[in-house]
Structure formats: structure tokens, C-alpha cells
Amino acid sequence: xxxxxxxxxxxxxxxxxxxxxxxxxxxxxxxxxxxxxxxxxxxxxxxxxxxxxxxxxxxxxxxxxxxxxxxxxxxxxxxxxxxxxxxxxxxxxxxxxxxxxxxxxxxxxxxxxxxxxxxxxxxxxxxxxxxxxxxxxxxxxxxxxxxxxxxxxxxxxxxxxxxxxxxxxxxxxxxxxxxxxxxxxxxxxxxxxxxxxxxxxxxxxxxxxxxxxxxxxxxxxxxxxxxxxxxxxxxxxxxxxxxxxxxxxxxxxxxxxxxxxxxxxxxxxxxxxxxxxxxxxxxxxxxxxxxxxxxxxxxxxxxxxxxxxxxxxxxxxxxxxxxxxxxxxxxxxxxxxxxxxxxxxxxxxxxxxxxxxxxxxxxxxxxxxxxxxxxxxxxxxxxxxxxxxxxxxxxxxxxxxxxxxxxxxxxxxxxxxxxxxxxxxxxxxxxxxxxxxxxxxxxxxxxxxxxxxxx
Amino acid sequence: xxxxxxxxxxxxxxxxxxxxxxxxxxxxxxxxxxxxxxxxxxxxxxxxxxxxxxxxxxxxxxxxxxxxxxxxxxxxxxxxxxxxxxxxxxxxxxxxxxxxxxxxxxxxxxxxxxxxxxxxxxxxxxxxxxxxxxxxxxxxxxxxxxxxxxxxxxxxxxxxxxxxxxxxxxxxxxxxxxxxxxxxxxxxxxxxxxxxxxxxxxxxxxxxxxxxxxxxxxxxxxxxxxxxxxxxxxxxxxxxxxxxxxxxxxxxxxxxxxxxxxxxxxxxxxxxxxxxxxxxxxxxxxxxxxxxxxxxxxxxxxxxxxxxxxxxxxxxxxxxxxxxxxxxxxxxxx
Numbered sequence: 001x002x003x004x005x006x007x008x009x010x011x012x013x014x015x016x017x018x019x020x021x022x023x024x025x026x027x028x029x030x031x032x033x034x035x036x037x038x039x040x041x042x043x044x045x046x047x048x049x050x051x052x053x054x055x056x057x058x059x060x061x062x063x064x065x066x067x068x069x070x071x072x073x074x075x076x077x078x079x080x081x082x083x084x085x086x087x088x089x090x091x092x093x094x095x096x097x098x099x100x101x102x103x104x105x106x107x108x109x110x111x112x113x114x115x116x117x118x119x120x121x122x123x124x125x126x127x128x129x130x131x132x133x134x135x136x137x138x139x140x141x142x143x144x145x146x147x148x149x150x151x152x153x154x155x156x157x158x159x160x161x162x163x164x165x166x167x168x169x170x171x172x173x174x175x176x177x178x179x180x181x182x183x184x185x186x187x188x189x190x191x192x193x194x195x196x197x198x199x200x201x202x203x204x205x206x207x208x209x210x211x212x213x214x215x216x217x218x219x220x221x222x223x224x225x226x227x228x229x230x231x232x233x234x235x236x237x238x239x240x241x242x243x244x245x246x247x248x249x250x251x252x253x254x255x256x257x258x259x260x261x262x263x264x265x266x267x268x269x270x271x272x273x274x275x276x277x278x279x280x281x282x283x284x285x286x287x288x289x290x291x292x293x294x295x296x297x298x299x300x301x302x303x304x305x306x307x308x309x310x311x312x313x314x315x316x317x318x319x320x321x322x323x324x325x326x327x328x329x330x331x332x333x334x335x336x337x338x339x340x341x342x343x344x345x346x347x348x349x350x351x352x353x354x355x356x357x358x359x360x361x362x363x364x365x366x367x368x369x370x371x372x373x374x375x376x377x378x379x380x381x382x383x384x385x386x387x388x389x390x391x392x393x394x395x396x397x398x399x400x401x402x403x404x405x406x407x408x409x410x411x412x413x414x415x416x417x418x419x420x421x422x423x424x425x426x427x428x429x430x431x432x433x434x435x436x437x438x439x440x441x442x443x444x445x446x447x448x449x450x451x452x453x454x455x
Numbered sequence: 456x457x458x459x460x461x462x463x464x465x466x467x468x469x470x471x472x473x474x475x476x477x478x479x480x481x482x483x484x485x486x487x488x489x490x491x492x493x494x495x496x497x498x499x500x501x502x503x504x505x506x507x508x509x510x511x512x513x514x515x516x517x518x519x520x521x522x523x524x525x526x527x528x529x530x531x532x533x534x535x536x537x538x539x540x541x542x543x544x545x546x547x548x549x550x551x552x553x554x555x556x557x558x559x560x561x562x563x564x565x566x567x568x569x570x571x572x573x574x575x576x577x578x579x580x581x582x583x584x585x586x587x588x589x590x591x592x593x594x595x596x597x598x599x600x601x602x603x604x605x606x607x608x609x610x611x612x613x614x615x616x617x618x619x620x621x622x623x624x625x626x627x628x629x630x631x632x633x634x635x636x637x638x639x640x641x642x643x644x645x646x647x648x649x650x651x652x653x654x655x656x657x658x659x660x661x662x663x664x665x666x667x668x669x670x671x672x673x674x675x676x677x678x679x680x681x682x683x684x685x686x687x688x689x690x691x692x693x694x695x696x697x698x699x700x701x702x703x704x705x706x707x708x709x710x711x712x713x714x715x716x717x718x719x720x721x722x723x724x725x726x727x728x729x730x731x732x733x734x735x736x737x738x739x740x741x742x743x744x745x746x747x748x749x750x751x752x753x754x755x756x757x758x759x760x761x762x763x764x765x766x767x768x769x770x771x772x773x774x775x776x777x778x779x780x781x782x783x784x785x786x787x788x789x
Binding site: 001008024173179199201202342345368391426 | 531708
């Protein structure tokens, strides 16, 4: 790595004692010698193991659940169903007043994706819990499922989630989050060329070294200590408090040493049911995802479909950009309504375009609920935007890097969501990339600056 | 049939923080009787080094070496609230809270030192080595060890501080989408070089040259670890990863690391990282959040390089050999 201190030296104070110094990490020796304690290193006498009975269907009505054989299985201590969960229908963003509550801790009457949790089994060993889970009998009436976002949005498509009533998230702005800036149709009318292209991604797994999980210990004082690898301590505690209808003062969360998150540990999935198990049995409970659960059950990065329509001039100026983005939330919201909204604010990318129209949709389908992941709402958008930029440059016969200089945002430029640009540095990054990659651009671009006089 | 070479570029920006319900984080700082400093938080270290960087921020602000600071985090019985470690917000939000708390603690520390030295607190400075001295007269000094002892046992002062950083909630305007969803933006430009085998569709990423602008490299070695890892993840997203290879078909999802494809050490490209620092107005010592953005520009840069190499556009991620071969076949047929 090379620090190029010559850029922005006039606005930066170097020479501090501790900041800017490559101090060795104090936690590294523990990590590399195996001495660091993670949540799963907690092992309490009498600890029970929790395993989930999961839906084998993408969409089905539950006619009945028979747990009698599972309860008789040697080593089984308790079997939990929806009726055991005090506030079974929840949504994590309700803490910041983003509803509706649309997801069940344990399925009640219906499953909406393959892998959905239906029954929780608590047993003396992981093996006993697994074997007993296989003995739970669930009678399903399979329902038509919808997997494709465009199909899901058509009239008459199977309804994925009754708590929404339609297969998209209803924002206060309607069926999508909108950004309107300038007059996009006038922009297209004046453009020398129009290019409309469609981009698509597939769900992606966070693939942390350490799978999602927690260990819960009942304390002698009517409190519960939850050792967890969540990325958000109070977010998880406060949601657990709602789901369990238990005062937050009864809950003590301990974490902060996590074997990789990447956004995969911001959902509140394992903690509430494990705490409930500890409460109902009076014993410590461990609930840790297997690698298979981490890959196919825990939320992935959403698949996205992005349609970009651009109007561009022969001289390289983009004069209009219309983006329609679709985020595949799967069966439940989790953080996806926020991800789609974040996308709306991110478009049209780091470029100054006078006429912009953005619609971003959060769509429900019968698949594993997606949620946050590194670059949430932006990563796939950047793929689409930057491939589109390459296509536009070639369309008008311009060097792709020079084309970006022409449109790059600079200090003071108004963004489509009506925030003035501050602290821009796109131009300088491209200038340095031009040098480092030996990709020459015209001298006038190398002389540009993100600064504007007076800005 | 041949191995064909191409290169592609991408340039991006990335917002720091989330703003749906407001974006708050708090911190507490206090000294021990012997002048070490405890930072208490509920932020989570995901392995990226959150604790280390909070220690350096506290140390710089108070004016002591980093090894005099201990970070106690993610215990909800002791640590004040943090939204969580996500949205590139950890260093920025918690760092600002730590600075505010450390400034308050530093002020008390200087007041106690001033009483011991019989001077005005405003005339004092720290030497960064664990001592407080009179500006312009460094021979008149006292160790922070002695100041802390005095505060605890003689002066009855608590050398401590409270820090709070809050970005207030932004409600998007319904019709125009006017909103303030985040604060400072980090930037990047990546150039990727690839080889594509037009017989097998296999892509080899030869080099990625990444330029990242991150506000301020608070600890350059830790910046490097995060940016190199991110660059690798971007390549992985571009060419390999998905839980549903035939999305929207739900079948064939990988369930372990044999089936879920990621590049191994032998697949890593030659990676160059160049860092620019334009300090942000609201960041701790100017830092922005580079944690997420560093994994983004490689994806389109590789996609554009594949087109440059073989002349077909793969607009669906991941860019698998199968998709490349199908596109080459379709082009040959048309």
C-alpha cells in the first residue's frame, strides 16, 4: 500500500502522535494464537442445544404440527412452537418505527420460504436435538410460490406476505422510493444518444469464518446473559425485549468479538428464541448455525435488477439518467426496505447529471429473506452504473476514463437527492489511477480538481 | 480459440453511515488511579480492528501513548448505546463519540495538573509520552500517573468524559426524494486487467490497481488490511459468488465451501493499493468510512475488462464461465 500524501496536503494536518501511525493491533496476538474468546467458547454445565425444524416448502399452509414423538426422544427437554413465543410477529426496524411487523419467530399457520423456522427443539446434545427435530411431523398444504420479481409484481401473483397485502413494500411515497431532479424527459429529448440497459445480480452469502449464533445463560437474579456475535448489541437486545415481552433490564448482552460480519449479523434471529428456551427450561442454551444454515438460511445479499436509461451528448455529457431498481427482499422485510431506499439516494452515482429520475422497489418473493451486506443498497448499483458508463463511452467513441472526468461530481454540485457535494475526491482518484495503471488521459483532465473556487 | 487480454476501469463513491431512524453512538472515557484510560462502548469489533482504532483515537485526543488506553466494548451492562457496526459507520460515529468523551476527560486531567503545578490549565499541554507540561517551559511538568493519583486520592476529581455523536433522522421528501441519508463520502477508482480463455470461459484477474480516498488513514496498516481484503471480495463477487447460481431458480444453492465458490489463494490477483486522504469535515481526524466501498469498484472494473477482452457484455452477476461461453456462442450465431 502506498499513501499519496501530495494530494490534499493543504487541507490535512499530518504529524500527529498516534493517529496516522501503523500501531500493531493489540488483539492480533490473541487471534493468531487461538486465545481470543468468542461466544461459542462459553460452555456451561447443563447447557442445552437448540435445533430448528425448517420448512421443506417455498410456500405452504400448515395444517397441523405434531411434536409428540420428538418430545419423547431421549435427551429432549423442551419443544417450542409459535404459541410459546410471547410476541411472535415482529420486524427488526420497528425500533425506529419502520413497519409493519411481518415476520414470525416460529411459523404460525403458514411458511413463506424454504428453510423457514417452524419448531425449535431443545435437547441435551446437538445430536439428540437434530434427531428429535426429524421426528416432528408437520402437515403442509403446498401453495403456489413466486420467485421472480417481475412475476411477483404482476396482478394475480401469489401473495407472499399477508402483512403487506401486496408483493412490494409500501413507502410513504407509494410503491417505490422516488427521487426526482430536473426534467428527465426533456433531458432525453435533447440527448444525441439514448441507451437503456438492464442489469441483474444473484443472492450472495457473507461467508464469515464464524457462523451466526449465541449462548444464553440464566443468571440467579432473574436475568439472562446472552453471549452473541451480533453486529449491533442494543438493536438485538431491544428487539429481543419486544419479542419476549421481557423488560430490557432482564437482559444482559455480551459480545464484541466477532469472526466476521459483513452485514450478516445485523438480523435478530438466534437470540430471542435461545433466550426463550433458557427462560422456559431454566438452563443455558446454545443456538449456533451450521455452515449449511449460514449459507442457505441466514439472509444473503439481495438479488437486484437494475434498469438504467441514459441520455448522452456526443461531447460526453450525460444529460439525463433514469434508474429503476428492484431489490428481492425474499419473504420478509428485515432491512431490505432501507436497502432499496439507500439505493435511491445513491443513484445516479458520483456524477453530476442535471435530469434524474429514480424509482427503487423492495419486492417480496418466496425465497430466503435477504438483508444487509457490505455495500448494502450500493454494491450492485455500482456494478450497473459503472458498466453502463463503459457502454456509454464506447457508444460515443470516447475513452472510458476520460468520459468519467467529464461527468465527475465536484464540490458544490447539487446531487439528485438535493444535498450539495462536499469533500469530493473522485477526480483525484481517477488521476492517480491513470498514472498507476499507465492509462493516459488528456492533460486537461489531469489538471482538473474536485475543489471549486469559492466552494 | 485463444487466451485474450483486456482491461477495465470503474470509479465510485460511498456514503458513511445509515440514516433511517437517526444514527447515534455514545462513548464513556475514564482514567484509572494510575493514569490509564478506559474507553467504554457497546460497538462491536467484527475482526476489522475497531478496538484498536478507538484506542488510538482516545490516546491522540487525551495526549497519551496508545498502550495506555484499554477499550471495553460490547457489554450492555456497562457500555452506552451504539447503533451497531455496519454501514461503514463504526470508526466514524464511535470515533467522534470517543473524541468528545476524551476531550472532557482531558480537560479535567489538565485542571488537576494545573492545581498541582499552580498554573492555569490553559497554559498546559501534553507531550504525548505520558506527561503534562507548561507550554514553553517543558521542565515544569508532571506525569499523568501522578495527576491521576492526585485526582483520585487528593483532589476528589473524576477524570472522565461523556461522548455522543448523533446524525439526526432524515425523512425523505415523498415526491422529490430530497433527503440526507448519510454524511461524508469515500471514493475509489480501480483498473483491472484480465485474461479470458474464450474456449473455456474462464477469467483470470491478473492485476487490480485500486486508488482509494478515505478521508484519513488513522492506522495505515489496518487500512491496508481492510482495503486488500475488500479488493479480494470484489473480485470474488464479480466472478464467483452466489447462493443461487440459477437465480431466480431456487435450486443448486451451495451449502458449504466446496459448493459455494470463492477464489482461493492461488486465484488472487496482483493487488495494488494507493490511498489518498482528503479529510472530511465531520470525521474523527477527518476519517471517512472505507469498510464497504473498498469491495465495490472491482466488480464493474472486471466486468468491463472481460468485455474489453472478448467483446461480450455479461450484465448478470456473477460472471461465470458458463455465462461467458453462452454469450460468445450467441454472438457467433448472430
